[in-house]
Every structure is written in structure tokens, then in C-alpha cells.
Amino acid sequence: MSKLRVAVIGAKGRIGSEAVRAVEAAEDMELVAALGRGDGLETLTEAGAQVAVELTHPDAVMDNLEFCVRNGIHGVVGTTGWTDERLAQLRSWLDASPRTGVLIAPNFSIGAVLTMRFAQQAARFFESAEVIELHHPNKADAPSGTAARTAKLIAEARAAADCPPQPDATSSALDGARGADVDGIPVHSVRLRGLLAHQEVLLGGVGETLTIRHDSLHHSSFMPGILLGARRVVATPGLTMGLENFLDLD
């Protein structure tokens, strides 16, 4: 059987360099290109890449994906910074290239995906929900893509269950003290040397709390998800939001 021809964009970065090693080690894949800043995207077409794993920076991801989708190269995207406007733009490119698939995964680690799912399931049973994400200080964006997605899923679950607004009597606060407001869910970002990627979802009800915590201790935690994404995206045209869609969780 022929091997899946995979390229990595952002190949010299923290997660990109780990992804290069993971693709090289995968028996069913061939690493056909490893692009860093300044490398021309035409390398992808010249190398015959079927899938591009995009792990760069919010400022770079859109140009890279536009090229990939226009050229029928499927995308597995870990880069963060997604807004509704960016997603609409990506969808329009995909509409014009209907056989191409792109997976955007706010987090490739199984534990983080399960954290999001458990938080979504638990959200309607508790009056209060807040998210704390903790990352290394070199991270460009805040809150993390994972925390933003988690908060949106909690907010959707609460809205679907007609939950009232969260109790919060704060009438005076220093700017930022109550975190960022993501669809009504407070999200707090910590940046600390020594950390990699961590998240706590705090849920509170009368007389009890539930804390769901996940820790990525090494970039290897993201690799099985990236490889799974590459294998599945080639047969999944259009936009797929979240690795959970490839995990048969239900």
C-alpha cells in the first residue's frame, strides 16, 4: 500500500519538530516536506504532499491554508487564533475545492479532547463554570485555543439546557481580575516558566464543586492525534472542527 505523503509547516517549532519525528516514524506515512519560516509553499506541490500539518503562528496560518486548499492539499491544523471571520474565509476556500478536507484541532491530545467533552456533559448540572488554562510563557495567544473552545462548548450546553446566568455579585473589579469573557464563561490565562499546556475546568453547585484537570507534560502528547488527523482528513472533505469527530466518542 502506498504511504500517505505528509508535509509539516512550522517544522522547526516546538510542536512542529516533534511532528516531523512522529511522521518520519509512522510506517504508513512519508515525510515529503518540512517547511520553516521563509520556505516557499510551492515546495508542497513540488513534493506531491497530500496532507499538510500546519503548526506555525496565528499570523501565518491563513496564507498557508489558502495555498493548501487551492492546491487540493488536505490540512491538519493545530495553530490557534481562530475567529468566526477566519473560519468563514476558510469555508469559502473549501467550497471552491470541494474534495479537500481541513481538520482544525484546538488540541490534539486525547486527554484534552476528553476534558472538553466531560466539561460539555457536566455544564448543565452546575450553577457556576470557569476555565483556567496554564501554559509556557512563549505562547503567543491568550486564552488558549483549547480554553476558548472549552468555554464555548460549556456555554452552548448551558444555553441548550436553559441555565440562568452564572451567580456573580462582583460590582467592582480590577481590569482582568475576572478573566476574559468567552460567551459568558470566565477564562483565566496563566503563563509560567516550567509549564507546557494545562487546563482546569471548575464547576460549582450548591455544596459541591467538580474540577476537571488535564496536563500535557510533553509535546509527544499531541502526536497520536496529529497522525490520526492526517489519516482521516484525506477521506473527510470540508471543515472538521475538533479531533473528537475522528474519535468515535459516542
Ligand SMILES: NC(=O)C1=CN([C@@H]2O[C@H](COP(=O)(O)OP(=O)(O)OC[C@H]3O[C@@H](n4cnc5c(N)ncnc54)[C@H](OP(=O)(O)O)[C@@H]3O)[C@@H](O)[C@H]2O)C=CC1
Ligand atoms: N492543537 C494543538 O494540540 C497544539 C497547538 N499548538 C499551536 O501550534 C502553534 C505553534 O506552537 P509552538 O510550536 O509552540 O510555536 P513555535 O513558535 O515554537 O513554532 C512555530 C514555528 O513556526 C514557524 N513559522 C512562523 N511562521 C511561519 C511560516 N509562515 N511558515 C513556516 N513556518 C513558520 C516559526 O518560525 P520562527 O521561529 O522563525 O518564528 C516557528 O519555528 C501555536 O499556535 C500553538 O498554540 C501547540 C501545541 C499543541
Ligand SMILES: O=C(O)C1=N[C@H](C(=O)O)C[C@H](O)C1
Ligand atoms: O501553544 C501551545 O503550547 C498550545 N496551544 C494549543 C492551545 O492554544 O490550546 C494547544 C495546547 O494547549 C498547547
